[in-house]
Amino acid sequence: MELTEEQTRIVQSGTRRLAVQAGAGAAKTTTLCAYAEARPGARVLYLAFNKAIQLEAAARMPSNVTSRTTHSIAWRKAKELFGERAGERVGNTYPSTVSNAFGCGPLVAAGALQAIQRWCGSLEPQIGLDHVPPDIAARLADPSVLVRVAREVWLQMTDPREREIKLPHDGYLKLFQMDRPVLRGYDVIAVDEAQDLNPCTFDIVRGQAASVVMVGDAAQAIYSFRGATNALVLFDAQERLPLTRSFRFGRGIAGLANALLSAFKEGFDRPLIGAGQPQETRMSIDTRQAFAVIARTNAAVFEEAVGFLSLNRRYHFVGGSEGYKLEKILDTYHLSVGARGLMRDAYLRSFACFDDLCELAEEAEDPELKHLVRVVQDYGHRVPALIDEIKARHVDVGKEDWRRFDGVFFSTAHKSKGLEFEQVWLADDFLRFFEDGRELRVDEVEQEEINILYVALTRARAAIRLCASFEEWLQHRRLMPE
Numbered sequence: 001m002e003l004t005e006e007q008t009r010i011v012q013s014g015t016r017r018l019a020v021q022a023g024a025g026a027a028k029t030t031t032l033c034a035y036a037e038a039r040p041g042a043r044v045l046y047l048a049f050n051k052a053i054q055l056e057a058a059a060r061m062p063s064n065v066t067s068r069t070t071h072s073i074a075w076r077k078a079k080e081l082f083g084e085r086a087g088e089r090v091g092n093t094y095p096s097t098v099s100n101a102f103g104c105g106p107l108v109a110a111g112a113l114q115a116i117q118r119w120c121g122s123l124e125p126q127i128g129l130d131h132v133p134p135d136i137a138a139r140l141a142d143p144s145v146l147v148r149v150a151r152e153v154w155l156q157m158t159d160p161r162e163r164e165i166k167l168p169h170d171g172y173l174k175l176f177q178m179d180r181p182v183l184r185g186y187d188v189i190a191v192d193e194a195q196d197l198n199p200c201t202f203d204i205v206r207g208q209a210a211s212v213v214m215v216g217d218a219a220q221a222i223y224s225f226r227g228a229t230n231a232l233v234l235f236d237a238q239e240r241l242p243l244t245r246s247f248r249f250g251r252g253i254a255g256l257a258n259a260l261l262s263a264f265k266e267g268f269d270r271p272l273i274g275a276g277q278p279q280e281t282r283m284s285i286d287t288r289q290a291f292a293v294i295a296r297t298n299a300a301v302f303e304e305a306v307g308f309l310s311l312n313r314r315y316h317f318v319g320g321s322e323g324y325k326l327e328k329i330l331d332t333y334h335l336s337v338g339a340r341g342l343m344r345d346a347y348l349r350s351f352a353c354f355d356d357l358c359e360l361a362e363e364a365e366d367p368e369l370k371h372l373v374r375v376v377q378d379y380g381h382r383v384p385a386l387i388d389e390i391k392a393r394h395v396d397v398g399k400e401d402w403r404r405f406d407g408v409f410f411s412t413a414h415k416s417k418g419l420e421f422e423q424v425w426l427a428d429d430f431l432r433f434f435e436d437g438r439e440l441r442v443d444e445v446e447q448e449e450i451n452i453l454y455v456a457l458t459r460a461r462a463a464i465r466l467c468a469s470f471e472e473w474l475q476h477r478r479l480m481p482e
Contacts, residue, residue: 007031010241011038016211019194019237021218023272024257024458025248025420028215029057032190035213036065042187047073047205049193052399053418057192066186070201071169073183074176078167081175082160091166093157095346101156101165104149106346111136112150116157119150120170121198121227125178127151135366139350170200177204186210193418195221197231206235219261222414222451242270248420249461250274252281252481257458259479260470264442264450282463283481285423287311291463292409294416294456295427298325299371301410304427305390306379314407315393318415326387332357332372333383371429413456424460426467433473 003011007027010020011034022028036044044065048054051069058067078086098109115131122131127150129143137143156165158175177200183189187210191197194216197205205212214235221230246254254274261268285291293308295301301324305315317324331343336354343349351357354376361369379386397405409421413430431449433440457464466474474480 003031003034004245006241006243006245007034010243011035013239013241015237015239017236017238018211018213019232019235019240020213020215020243021232021240021270022215022243023217023246023270024220024454025246025276026243026272027245027247028192028243029060031243032057032192032213032215033060033062033065035190036188037062039188040064043185044188044190045183045186045210046190047192049196049201050418053192065190070204071173074173074181074204077176077179078172081158081167081172085160089160089162089167090169090172092168093153093164093166097164098149098153099346102149102152104145107136107139107350108146108149110346111140111146112153115146115150116154117168117170118227120168120174121200123199123203127154136347174200177201180207183208183210188213191215191231193220194231194235196223196228198227199229202229202231202234205231219265219451219454220417222417222448222455224448244270245273245275246458247276249276249458250279250281252279252283253458253460253464255479255481256281256464256466256474257454259474259477260450260454260457263477264445264447266442276461278462281460281481283466285425285463285465289423290406290408290421291423291425292411292416292421292459293425293427294411294413294459296413296429296431296452296456297368297371298412299329299368299375300427300429301412302326302329302375302387302390303371303378304425305393305410306386308408309389309393311408313393314395314405315390316397316405316407316409317394318409318411318419320396321391321394323415324410324412326391329372329375329383330387332376336376337381367429413452416459417455420459420461422461423463424457425465426456426470428468430456430467430469432469433476434469439473439476 010031042064046057046061046065046067047070049070054067054069061067078090082089093113095106095109095113098112099106111133114133115127118131119127127147129147132143132146140146153165156162157167157171189205189208189210190213191205192215194214195218214232216232218230218232251274254272258271293304295304328345331345331348334342335348358373361373430453
């Protein structure tokens with residue numbers, strides 16, 4: 001592949017601290033390959049958070065590149081702590097295990113585990129009130145109790161003699177970061193998806209003596225709920241270069257993305273150039289062919305899956321159906337009918353009744369809670385049977401076989417990150433652009449919600465069905481493609 005002018009500038013850059021702002025589908029992996037090939041004598045470490053991305057890169061990178069996940073480089077800390085038992089000591093710990101071991105309620109147990117997870121991504125040396133999830137803190141008379149439990153759980157997680165309380169993967173990464181590690185044997189460290197690094201991982205990278213190349217897209221920063229921070233902004237780059245030519249889609253999708261970002265992103269001056277085929281985008285999809293449904297929330301994925309049952313097609317839930325919180329929908333239904341004994345989710349069980357959940361969902365403007373409530377209100381006693389039918393439609397399809405799959409893909413925007421589909425149907429649960437008939441100002445719209453919509457719409461290659469809110473805004477601004 002002949003390099004573009006932008007790619008050539010990146011490959012030829014001689015700076016030791018380089019930041020690359022790469023738009024959606026802008027061939028950043030290809031560019032990094034070319035960067036490494038231009039330096040055959042340099043030992044390059046390519047770092048990715050996601051295992052699938054790391055494996056894909058490993059298959060394409062030249063021989064002077066070592067492709068690793070951030071967790072794999074920290075695994076030696078788990079081995080140091082647990083020895084040969086590391087494999088069995090690392091993994092998920094469930095709230096029920098914590099509740100039984102420490103004699104606390106299920107909400108405190110769930111909150112303690114979440115606090116530990118949030119702390120592991122931070123730079124703080126100790127778990128504190130700042131790491132307690134706000135929604136759980138609001139339901140506790142004294143959130144400091146949760147902090148105490150979290151600290152006790154952490155001690156058990158790192159105790160080599162413990163068997164039941166397992167250390168999460170981010171746990172050994174945190175321990176690794178606290179050791180101020182030196183990654184020896186590399187001349188260059190290339191970091192992919194830099195906009196989604198948490199402070200802990202960013203701290204590991206910025207402390208190295210090797211040259212660093214940070215690559216990512218600030219407009220695709222969508223993991224703040226996991227403690228991620230935009231390392232592209234924090235990085236003390238000596239040079240910042242763009243990648244704006246997208247080979248995924250044509251000018252149609254590029255125009256939609258540019259309209260969104262130019263209106264809501266301060267300083268947006270590098271519009272995407274749609275270099276893919278076809279150049280024009282169909283603003284509707286052919287449901288007789290395979291297509292992907294992308295939603296903002298798990299509850300909306302369920303609603304869309306119900307809506308498409310009449311097509312009598314196979315379903316594939318990206319990442320597996322178990323990742324779409326169907327059990328949460330079932331728990332919300334059980335709460336609504338008073339069957340508390342069947343509920344598994346500690347947070348949902350903390351509500352005395354369904355009306356209390358409805359009230360909080362409205363007050364907090366929580367999109368996930370509001371959709372859970374609406375699903376149960378709309379489908380009532382049909383919920384259990386619908387969940388069974390949806391699960392029965394799901395088939396496992398390896399990514400290498402996606403192009404031959406003739407059914408319907410389902411995904412949240414977060415799970416769709418890094419993926420692409422010929423046709424995309426956007427669900428109607430993305431951000432609102434209007435309220436009480438008035439267009440919202442930039443400062444009234446959460447920037448991460450703009451990023452989430454941007455990620456979702458740029459998964460499409462040739463055809464897209466827009467969510468109603470975005471289409472209304474485009475028409476209002478007279479930006480809707482003909």
